[in-house]
Amino acid sequence: MNGNEKLNILVVGAGMYVCGRGTSGYGTVLPALCEWRRRGLPLGEVFLAATRPESISYARQRLDSLNELMGTDLALRTFPDDEEGRDPESYMLALREISRPACAIVVVPDHLHCKVAGDCLKAGAHTLVVKPLAPTVKEARELISLQEKHGVYGAVEFHKRFDRANLKLKEVLGQEKLGDPLYFIVEFSQRKSVPSKVFESWVKESNIFQYLGVHYVDIIYFATGAVPRRVMALGQTGWLRDHGIDTYDAVHGTIEWEGPNGKTFLSHIFTNWIDPESTSAMSDQRIKVIGTKGRYESDQKRRGIEMVTDETGVEEPNPDFCSTYPGGSGTVSYQGYGIESLLTFIRDVIELNQNRITIEQLESVRPTFRDTLASTAVVESVNKSLAQSGAWVEVVY
Ligand SMILES: NC(=O)c1ccc[n+]([C@@H]2O[C@H](COP(=O)([O-])OP(=O)(O)OC[C@H]3O[C@@H](n4cnc5c(N)ncnc54)[C@H](O)[C@@H]3O)[C@@H](O)[C@H]2O)c1
Numbered sequence: 001m002n003g004n005e006k007l008n009i010l011v012v013g014a015g016m017y018v019c020g021r022g023t024s025g026y027g028t029v030l031p032a033l034c035e036w037r038r039r040g041l042p043l044g045e046v047f048l049a050a051t052r053p054e055s056i057s058y059a060r061q062r063l064d065s066l067n068e069l070m071g072t073d074l075a076l077r078t079f080p081d082d083e084e085g086r087d088p089e090s091y092m093l094a095l096r097e098i099s100r101p102a103c104a105i106v107v108v109p110d111h112l113h114c115k116v117a118g119d120c121l122k123a124g125a126h127t128l129v130v131k132p133l134a135p136t137v138k139e140a141r142e143l144i145s146l147q148e149k150h151g152v153y154g155a156v157e158f159h160k161r162f163d164r165a166n167l168k169l170k171e172v173l174g175q176e177k178l179g180d181p182l183y184f185i186v187e188f189s190q191r192k193s194v195p196s197k198v199f200e201s202w203v204k205e206s207n208i209f210q211y212l213g214v215h216y217v218d219i220i221y222f223a224t225g226a227v228p229r230r231v232m233a234l235g236q237t238g239w240l241r242d243h244g245i246d247t248y249d250a251v252h253g254t255i256e257w258e259g260p261n262g263k264t265f266l267s268h269i270f271t272n273w274i275d276p277e278s279t280s281a282m283s284d285q286r287i288k289v290i291g292t293k294g295r296y297e298s299d300q301k302r303r304g305i306e307m308v309t310d311e312t313g314v315e316e317p318n319p320d321f322c323s324t325y326p327g328g329s330g331t332v333s334y335q336g337y338g339i340e341s342l343l344t345f346i347r348d349v350i351e352l353n354q355n356r357i358t359i360e361q362l363e364s365v366r367p368t369f370r371d372t373l374a375s376t377a378v379v380e381s382v383n384k385s386l387a388q389s390g391a392w393v394e395v396v397y
Pocket residue numbers: 012013014015016017018021049050051052055087088089090091107108109110112130131132198199211
C-alpha cells in the first residue's frame with residue numbers, strides 16, 4: 001500500500017456490538033467507523049456481512065440515523081443484499097469482492113470466531129476479532145498459525161486495555177507501589193435482557209464467565225504480566241433456567257497466577273447476567289487489588305455521573321467506554337476506550353501497509369492473538385471446571 005491507497009474494511013456481524021441491535025444505542029463498531037470518517041481520516045469501502053437480510057436492513061437504518069447524528073457520510077456495501085435470503089456464507093462473497101488492501105473486523109458469536117476469522121486470515125486480511133479470541137486453545141492456536149502462515153496481523157478487541165483506570169492499575173503495579181499482589185476481586189454483571197433477548201439464539205454456546213469474566217482475565221494478565229496456572233469455577237442456575245434458558249445465572253471463577261517474580265496470587269472473578277433491567281448502568285463492574293503494601297480499588301461502574309429523569313429514572317452512564325459528545329455544528333462525536341480500541345486497529349493496519357511498523361513490533365504493545373492466548377486458556381479451563389463441579393483444572397497453553 002502506498003500512502004494514497006485507502007483501506008477497505010469488512011465487518012462480519014450486524015448485532016448488538018456492531019449497531020446496537022436489541023438496545024436503544026448504536027453499538028460500538030459503526031460509531032467507531034463513523035468517528036474515523038468524522039475526523040476526516042482516509043477510508044476506502046466498508047463492507048458489512050451478516051446472515052439475514054433483516055439484520056442488514058436494521059444495520060442500514062441505524063447507520064442512516066448515526067450519519068445524521070454525527071454529520072458523516074459513511075456508506076456500506078452489504079451482504080446479503082436486501083433482496084437475498086439467509087446466507088451464513090455471505091462474508092465469503094464479501095471477502096472475494098473486497099479489493100486490497102483490506103482488513104476484517106469479526107463480530108459474530110463466540111463459537112464462530114475460529115471459522116470466520118480463519119477465513120478472513122486465509123484471504124490475506126489483517127483481522128480484529130471481538131473477545132474471546134476463541135473458546136478453546138486449539139482454535140486460538142489454529143488462528144495464530146493461520147495468521148503467521150499468511151503474514152497478516154491478528155488482534156483481539158480487548159477494549160478494557162484502553163481504559164485509563166486499567167492503564168493506571170498497570171502503572172501502579174509496575175511501580176510495585178502495592179508490593180506483591182495477593183488477591184484480586186472482580187465483580188462484573190449485566191442485565192437479564194442480554195442472555196434472554198439479545199443473545200437468545202446463541203446463549204448456550206457461551207456462558208457469563210466467557211462473555212464478561214474474560215475481560216478481567218485479560219486485564220489481570222495485561223496489568224501484572226503473570227501467567228495463569230490453575231482455575232476452579234462454580235456456576236449457579238436460577239432465573240434463567242426458570243425462564244427456559246439453560247445456562248448459569250452466575251459463575252464464580254478463581255484463578256491462581258504466577259507473577260514474573262515467581263510469586264503466586266489469586267483472582268476471584270464473580271460474574272452474572274441477571275441484573276434487573278432497572279439497574280442504573282448496562283455494566284456493573286469493579287476491580288479491587290490487595291497487595292502486601294497497599295490496595296487499589298476501581299469502581300468501573302460509578303464514574304462520576306448520576307442522572308435522573310422522568311423518562312428513564314436513575315442512570316449512571318459510563319462516559320469512558322463509547323459515548324457521544326458534542327462534536328460541533330450540532331453534530332456529535334463518539335469517544336471512549338471502545339472507540340479507541342477499534343480506531344487503534346485501523347491505524348495499525350494502515351501503518352503496517354505503509355511499512356511504518358511491523359507485526360513483530362505490535363506483538364509487545366497490542367492484544368495480539370498470541371498475547372491473548374492466556375485468556376482463552378483460562379476460559380477453556382473454567383468451562384472444564386464447571387463441568388467437573390468446581391474441580392481445580394490446570395491452565396495449559
Ligand atoms: N455486546 C457487546 O457489548 C460485546 C462487546 C464486545 C464483544 N462482544 C462479542 O461480539 C460477538 C457478537 O456479539 P454481539 O453482541 O454483536 O451479538 P449479537 O447476537 O447481537 O450479534 C451477532 C451477529 O453475528 C451475526 N452472524 C452470525 N453468524 C454469522 C455469519 N456466519 N456471517 C455473518 N454474520 C454472522 C448475526 O447475524 C448477528 O448479527 C460475541 O463474540 C460477543 O462476545 C460483544
